[in-house]
Amino acid sequence: HPHWSQLSLADGLSVEVAHAVEVYNNKSAIEVDRGDGLVLFDAMLHAGRRVFAIASDDSHWHEADAFAGWVMVKATENTPDALLDALKRGAFYASQGPGILSVVRDGDALLVRSTPARSVILAGPLGWRQRVLGDGVTEALLPLDPARGGWRRLIVRDAVGRRAWSNPLWLDA
Secondary structure, three states: OOOOOOOOHHHHHHOOOOOEEEEEEHHHHHHHOOOEOHHHHHHHHHOOOOOEEEEEOOOOOOOOOOOOOEEEEOOOOOOHHHHHHHHHHOOEEEEOOOOEEEEEEEOOEEEEEEEEEEEEEEEOHHHOEEEEEEEEEEEEEEEOOHHHOOEEEEEEEOOOOOEEEOOOEEOOO
């Protein structure tokens, strides 16, 4: 829980075996309004760390805190080995509700299909972004601007403000 724990970039970078950063924790959001870990996630990406994004509800079942954060895994089959393989490869996205149905690289752009959204944003380092806004957006073509290098990640926001986050795409890979 990066924000709950008030972790700094130095804290995040000191964990050499970290595979992911928790970008959303519903329990932390409900209890102390510190459920968002995106600042640490982006800072680690900007520092060159290749980490993934996860979300969880972290439900303790003491209040209405369940079913508000999870990862959607793209695995070859529903077995522990296949799921772990997909998680290790980053074949998943984090969500509070919206679905990222497909992401296809088309030259120097990404074609994104999602459940109905208010915005589909492609974010990168230092405020770089491309976006498509509207009511019920289900498809977006977003330029990558690969000459600028670095990383890109998707954010899909629905009509009630819930988000889904992709894992980063590294443009130097």
